[in-house]
Amino acid sequence: MALYRAHVLICHGTGCASGGAPKVLEAFKEELAKKGLEKEILVIATGCHGMCEFGPIVVVYPEGTFYSQVKPSDVAEIVEEHLYKGRIVTRLLYKEPLSAQKVCHYKDIPFYGKQHRIVLSNCGYINPDNIDEYISRDGYQALGKCLVEMTPAAVIDEMKKSGLRGRGGGGFPTGMKWGFCAASPGDKKYVICNADEGDPGAFMDRSILEGDPHAVIEGMMIGGYAMGADEGYIYCRAEYPLAIKRLQTAIKNATEYGLLGEDILGTGFNFTLHIKEGAGAFVCGEETALMASIEGQRGMPRARPPFPAVKGLWGKPTNINNVETWANVPRIIVQGAECFAAMGTEKSKGTKVFALTGKVKNTGLVEVPMGITIREIVFEIGGGIIGDKKFKAVQIGGPSGGCLVDEHLDLAVDYESLTAAGAIMGSGGLVVLDEGNCMVDTAKFFLEFTQRESCGKCVPCREGTKKMLDILTRITEGKGVPEDIDRLLYLGNQIKDASLCALGGTAPNPVLTTLKYFRHEYEAHIFDKKCPAGVCQSLLRYSINTEKCIGCTKCARNCPVSCISGKVKEPHVIDQDKCIKCGACMDNCPVGAVVKG
Amino acid sequence: MASIKAIINGKSITAESGMTILQAARANGIHIPTLCDHPALSPFGACRICLVEAEKNPKLLTSCTTPITEGMIVHTNTPRVIEARKAVLELILVRHPLECFSCASNGKCELQDVAYELGVKDSRFADPGDTNTSHKLEDANPFYVRDLNKCILCGRCVRVCEEHAIYHAIDFQGRGIHTSIQPPVGSPIEESDCVFCGQCVQVCPVGALFEKTAAGQGRPWDLEKVKTVCSYCGVGCELEVNVNKKTGKIANVTTNYSSPTALNKGRSCVKGRFAWQFVHSEDRLTTPLIREGDTFRKASWDEALSLVAEKLGEVKTKHGSDALGFFSSARCTNEENYLMQRLAREVMGTNNVDHCAHL
Numbered sequence: 001m002a003l004y005r006a007h008v009l010i011c012h013g014t015g016c017a018s019g020g021a022p023k024v025l026e027a028f029k030e031e032l033a034k035k036g037l038e039k040e041i042l043v044i045a046t047g048c049h050g051m052c053e054f055g056p057i058v059v060v061y062p063e064g065t066f067y068s069q070v071k072p073s074d075v076a077e078i079v080e081e082h083l084y085k086g087r088i089v090t091r092l093l094y095k096e097p098l099s100a101q102k103v104c105h106y107k108d109i110p111f112y113g114k115q116h117r118i119v120l121s122n123c124g125y126i127n128p129d130n131i132d133e134y135i136s137r138d139g140y141q142a143l144g145k146c147l148v149e150m151t152p153a154a155v156i157d158e159m160k161k162s163g164l165r166g167r168g169g170g171g172f173p174t175g176m177k178w179g180f181c182a183a184s185p186g187d188k189k190y191v192i193c194n195a196d197e198g199d200p201g202a203f204m205d206r207s208i209l210e211g212d213p214h215a216v217i218e219g220m221m222i223g224g225y226a227m228g229a230d231e232g233y234i235y236c237r238a239e240y241p242l243a244i245k246r247l248q249t250a251i252k253n254a255t256e257y258g259l260l261g262e263d264i265l266g267t268g269f270n271f272t273l274h275i276k277e278g279a280g281a282f283v284c285g286e287e288t289a290l291m292a293s294i295e296g297q298r299g300m301p302r303a304r305p306p307f308p309a310v311k312g313l314w315g316k317p318t319n320i321n322n323v324e325t326w327a328n329v330p331r332i333i334v335q336g337a338e339c340f341a342a343m344g345t346e347k348s349k350g351t352k353v354f355a356l357t358g359k360v361k362n363t364g365l366v367e368v369p370m371g372i373t374i375r376e377i378v379f380e381i382g383g384g385i386i387g388d389k390k391f392k393a394v395q396i397g398g399p400s401g402g403c404l405v406d407e408h409l410d411l412a413v414d415y416e417s418l419t420a421a422g423a424i425m426g427s428g429g430l431v432v433l434d435e436g437n438c439m440v441d442t443a444k445f446f447l448e449f450t451q452r453e454s455c456g457k458c459v460p461c462r463e464g465t466k467k468m469l470d471i472l473t474r475i476t477e478g479k480g481v482p483e484d485i486d487r488l489l490y491l492g493n494q495i496k497d498a499s500l501c502a503l504g505g506t507a508p509n510p511v512l513t514t515l516k517y518f519r520h521e522y523e524a525h526i527f528d529k530k531c532p533a534g535v536c537q538s539l540l541r542y543s544i545n546t547e548k549c550i551g552c553t554k555c556a557r558n559c560p561v562s563c564i565s566g567k568v569k570e571p572h573v574i575d576q577d578k579c580i581k582c583g584a585c586m587d588n589c590p591v592g593a594v595v596k597g
Numbered sequence: 598m599a600s601i602k603a604i605i606n607g608k609s610i611t612a613e614s615g616m617t618i619l620q621a622a623r624a625n626g627i628h629i630p631t632l633c634d635h636p637a638l639s640p641f642g643a644c645r646i647c648l649v650e651a652e653k654n655p656k657l658l659t660s661c662t663t664p665i666t667e668g669m670i671v672h673t674n675t676p677r678v679i680e681a682r683k684a685v686l687e688l689i690l691v692r693h694p695l696e697c698f699s700c701a702s703n704g705k706c707e708l709q710d711v712a713y714e715l716g717v718k719d720s721r722f723a724d725p726g727d728t729n730t731s732h733k734l735e736d737a738n739p740f741y742v743r744d745l746n747k748c749i750l751c752g753r754c755v756r757v758c759e760e761h762a763i764y765h766a767i768d769f770q771g772r773g774i775h776t777s778i779q780p781p782v783g784s785p786i787e788e789s790d791c792v793f794c795g796q797c798v799q800v801c802p803v804g805a806l807f808e809k810t811a812a813g814q815g816r817p818w819d820l821e822k823v824k825t826v827c828s829y830c831g832v833g834c835e836l837e838v839n840v841n842k843k844t845g846k847i848a849n850v851t852t853n854y855s856s857p858t859a860l861n862k863g864r865s866c867v868k869g870r871f872a873w874q875f876v877h878s879e880d881r882l883t884t885p886l887i888r889e890g891d892t893f894r895k896a897s898w899d900e901a902l903s904l905v906a907e908k909l910g911e912v913k914t915k916h917g918s919d920a921l922g923f924f925s926s927a928r929c930t931n932e933e934n935y936l937m938q939r940l941a942r943e944v945m946g947t948n949n950v951d952h953c954a955h956l
Contacts, residue, residue: 281772298769303642303662456750456769456776457643463688466774467722487722494684497657497677498645 004042006083007061011124013048013210014203014242016055020071021045024056027075032083041083044133047211049124050365051111052203054094059124064106067092097361097383111362114381116343116351116369119327123211128246131253134214140259142333146222147267155226156182159329161337163349168194168285168322169400169426169502171348171415177319180309182227184317189229191220192313192320194290195236195243198282199398200449202429204353205323207365209236209243212327213250217260219326221271222333227319230270235290237278247275282453286501287320289455300455301501322427324353344370348414352425358394358432359386368413375409378432389434393517397426399446400506402513403439422513424506438535439518440525443511444472450507461504464495468511476536480526488515534596540581541597546571548593555585555594603669618660618671619647629673630682630711632689633751634661635800637854637863638760641752645685646711649673657681683715689749690720692729693803700747702804704817708749732777737785740793740871741808745777748805754778754797761864766790767797795870796863799851810871814848815841822851826930827869833930834869835859847873913945922949 010016010025028043049057054068058078065088067078074092081087093102094109103109117123126133134140146155160175181189193216197205209216220232236244251273254260262270276294283289284299291313293299312318328350332340341349348370357363360382368377374394378384385391393403402423404411411417415425433442451465468491471484492508492515499505515522524530531539544555544564551569556562563579566572574585586594599614605627612621617640622629632644642662649660652670657678665671672678689708697703712718732745752769755778759765766789770779780789798806820839827834835858837851850870854863875881885901886893896904912920923941925934929952938950 283772300769303640303659305664451773454773454776456772456774457752459643459645459685459688459749462750462773462776463691464684467688467691470724470727491684491722494681498648498681498685500642500645500659 002039002042004040006041008041008043008083009046009059009061009124010043011047011049011055011057011059012045013052013055013123013207014240015048015052016057017242019055019069021056023072024058024070024075027072028079031075031079035079035084037079037083044127045129046125047123047128048207048365050120050207050367051094051362052365053363057124059106065104066094066106066109068094110383111364111366111381114372114376115367117367118331118351119208119215119324119353120211120365120367121331122215123207126212128211128213129249129253131214131250131257134212138334139214139330140218142330143218143221143225143259144265145333146225147265147269152182152226152228155222155333158333158337159226162332162340163337163344163347164325164328164332164340165348165415166321167324167328167352167427169397169424171425174321174325177309177321178223178227180307181229181317181319184309186317188231188316189227190313190316190318191223191227191229191232192287192290192294192318193220193232193234193236193326194285194287194320194322195234195240196278196282196285196290197240197323197427198237198285198453199400199427199429200446201357201431202355202398202427204355204365204428206240206243208323208327208353209240210246213243213246214254215327215330216323217247217250217254217273219321219329220273221260221264222329223319223321223326224271225269227317229319230272232271232273233276233294233313234273235276235278235284235294237284238280239278244275244277251275281455282449283455283501283503286503288501290320291318298455300457301503303500324428345412345414345417347416352413352428354428354430356382356430356432358430359389359434359437360384360432361386370414371412373410373412374404377413377430378409382432385432385434387434389436391432392435392437393433393439395423395431395433395442395446395510396429397424397506397509398429399449400424400502400509401426401429402509403433403442403517404513405517422509422516424509436533436535438476438531438533439514439521440472440476440531441533441535443514444469444476446510447472447507450503454503454507458498458500458504460495460498461500461507464491464499465504465507467491468495468508472511475522475525476531477538478525478529478536480522482526484526485515485519485522530597537581541576542574542579542581542583542585543595543597544572544574544585545593545595548591550591550593552590554588554590558584558588560584601665601667603665603667603671605671606673612665616665618649618651618658618663618665618669621665622660622671622673627673629660630714631661632707632711632749632802633753635753635756635854638753638756638800641756644689644749644751646682648678648681648685650675650678679715682711683717686711686715686717687720687722690717691723691727692746693749694728694730694746695719696747696804700804701807701812702801706804707802735786736809738787738793739809740867741795741798741806743786744805744807746805747803748778749803750776750778751802752778753800753802754806757796757800758791761862762792762794762796764790764792764794766792793867793871794865795867796852796865799870808849808871810874811849814846815839815844819843820848824853824856827865828928829866829868829872830927831929831931831934832861834861834865836865836869838873846877909945918946919949921945921947922951923947925950925952927952927954 010021012021032038056070058067058070078089081089096103156178164174165171195205278284281299284293286301289299289301308318343350351367351369353367356366362383366381393405395403404421404423408421418425447469451469454461456462474480492512495508524532549571556564561578561580563575564572601612601614605622610625629647631647633641640662642659647660648657650672729746735743755768767778767780780786819841821842822837823840825836825838827836839848841848852863852865884895887896925937941947941950
């Protein structure tokens with residue numbers, strides 16, 4: 001490898017790429033060529049840094065200077081000032097929301113300070129399309145160690161010792177799961193990577209696949225060796241074209257290097273890997289539906305038992321883990337199970353990647369040790385609530401999860417504590433809500449999603465989520481009746497109890513937890529016909545404070561349905577029958593005379 | 598088969614290894630209500646009516662899919678189970694049209710049976726406008742009608758089409774509340790791979806599929822099943838002709854998937870199931886006819902057979918055996934065709950034997 005005096009790392013995750021990162025990269029190449037620096041400074045397209053809101057992100061090493069929201073037009077300045085003259089371009093540095101200070105170095109940004117990046121250690125640091133960069137970061141060392149030094153049983157033992165649990169949501173101990181599949185009789189077995197990440201707002205797996213695809217491939221090969229499988233499938237949703245492209249490149253490169261295929265590293269171990277693109281069904285993230293989909297059938301879950309470890313893909317013993325779980329495997333093998341098990345809580349080891357979104361100042365992808373508190377995630381990593389509004393809740397675990405409130409802020413996050421509090425770890429979606437969020441509306445949002453994505457096979461999920469959604473809809477429209485709360489509770493509990501798969505079994509969670517912690521909001525909608533957060537349109541009422549109104553006519557002129565009347569310099573009035581509650585009057589009033597309530 | 602000991606509702610039972618809880622319960626005379634289950638079809642686990650509780654298992658289990666294991670302690674009618682069944686049933690009834698008065702399946706509807714058993718009259722959760730009206734009645738073919746508004750999506754029709762008819766002409770389509778059973782996207786059933794064997798109609802537990810020909814021909818309790826062999830071809834399918842006891846007329850034809858004597862094992866073709874109208878046709882010949890000049894006159898079988906024997910004998914004497922030919926039908930059974938060729942060869946002395954399947 002050639003030596004360079006500086007490296008310019010340009011994030012090419014989906015977020016930064018759609019924000020114009022490829023053009024920034026081109027601009028860097030051009031500018032460096034102009035200055036004759038192309039042999040001194042290497043420009044690299046990397047995976048995601050997690051702070052997608054501030055993209056495109058450019059990090060300059062060796063210092064680790066972190067530039068955010070870089071445009072192609074900024075590049076000349078960075079090259080001239082930073083790379084040529086050695087002066088940092090302060091205006092492009094990230095501004096830390098808590099202290100409002102500009103932060104120069106990657107390592108000093110609080111967003112990263114509390115994080116513990118193991119799975120994401122290569123994301124944003126290497127060029128995912130370059131297998132040599134992966135190998136130079138200890139890549140494929142774990143595979144070599146397993147194939148040469150360890151028996152399959154020893155690999156499984158190591159996984160058991162590490163305490164790794166399924167990161168896809170279930171939290172089943174990975175080593176134990178591998179053990180079942182290994183013990184299952186059969187000369188043909190499969191390993192599958194579940195990359196059908198579908199929770200709204202979640203993009204942990206996408207970032208791993210885009211930023212470090214070889215880690216997933218290596219993990220699967222180690223699993224294949226341990227369980228006696230010589231073939232693997234990566235089931236990736238088609239909505240992740242970049243992840244699929246990088247996986248294709250990674251598989252091609254690994255095959256060229258002899259790391260995939262026959263007689264790998266001269267050990268006699270064979271392994272081939274296929275990519276299967278999903279067709280846009282959320283339910284295909286459920287393992288039995290996923291396998292049906294690979295087989296070319298409609299993606300519908302089937303009853304277990306038989307479990308995939310006994311009868312999986314094409315009836316053969318199969319092991320399915322999700323992207324993050326597989327990506328943990330090489331690290332555990334290289335660093336040792338003890339090292340991994342030293343992190344986290346008693347029953348939940350290692351780290352977890354969360355997609356932190358919603359009303360926090362820093363949104364993005366964060367990897368934190370198990371056992372971290374929600375307060376640390378929201379207020380330290382997330383930088384607190386936007387506009388310093390009041391924190392209301394976090395929705396953890398996406399549409400299958402539940403909301404947690406003030407009293408849970410100091411809860412140490414692990415599988416058990418979240419389940420006990422009514423939420424789930426899930427795949428790691430973490431949506432922060434503030435006082436401006438209506439909890440009935442939030443529950444409705446998630447139920448709309450699960451109802452739309454229900455496969456339609458089992459009655460409770462298909463019919464039950466629709467009925468719950470009907471009830472929530474009428475509550476938000478001010479047509480709720482007192483019995484609706486009991487109906488929601490009854491239906492929610494019955495759907496959980498009677499559904500076929502986890503989609504239906506967890507779909508009522510957002511409703512049940514919001515009812516548990518915010519029952520008063522439901523009651524306000526039903527009894528007082530009011531939405532306390534001022535979100536539900538049908539329950540809003542705009543009026544004009546006649547004392548404040550100066551009669552400027554601006555509201556009347558901006559009203560799309562002409563429902564505001566009044567003479568110039570005299571107080572105006574809104575015709576409530578005609579008002580469509582769009583809020584244009586409020587937005588345009590120069591004196592704050594329009595009141596919402 | 599290894600034998601398994603388990604306890605269902607406090608009763609010690611034995612079952613064969615590999616049996617589901619439902620099969621084991623049935624084999625021991627214990628009733629568990631079902632909807633999507635059908636003995637002839639693979640288990641599906643969709644309707645959730647057959648949920649039971651097993652000790653040491655926190656989840657409710659579908660008895661139709663869960664294998665019974667040694668020492669399992671199963672309860673089929675605990676309050677939790679009954680409540681779950683009621684909730685599921687009431688959720689089905691939210692959209693299912695309650696048109697039982699005029700429904701073709703009234704009296705044999707399994708949804709009715711489950712509702713009756715659980716004492717559910719209607720759904721607590723049904724709101725005005727919930728009844729399904731989103732599908733148009735599909736009756737473009739002469740054989741059966743699809744009323745998808747009544748469909749409870751048990752998937753029996755899909756499974757019977759795939760597992761018994763081996764056509765896989767229909768499957769689930771759409772998601773969530775928009776799920777329905779359809780032929781491949783956009784095509785009507787008449788242009789699909791459907792061969793109208795009607796097995797889907799037979800296994801439909803509700804009135805979503807019904808024979809056009811059976812309309813108004815008799816309620817289930819008016820009908821008597823007459824076991825017979827199909828006369829259409831030599832396969833010899835066993836059929837049940839359902840005859841209205843009051844009118845003496847056929848209402849429909851079904852098959853029996855569990856009949857030990859049925860070599861078709863419940864399968865049928867479009868002719869066997871739907872083409873029986875000739876039975877009651879006014880044009881149907883019910884007695885032999887003898888030609889006299891330009892007209893026919895009715896005759897007895899004895900007279901007609903005597904005449905045939907006499908004429909065949911005449912031809913044989915006058916022109917030799919090979920002046921005769923015997924032409925049989927693929928609609929006859931193997932046995933009948935065998936007997937006919939013996940008549941030709943041994944009695945009449947000719948090898949001139951043929952049948953219509955050559956055409």
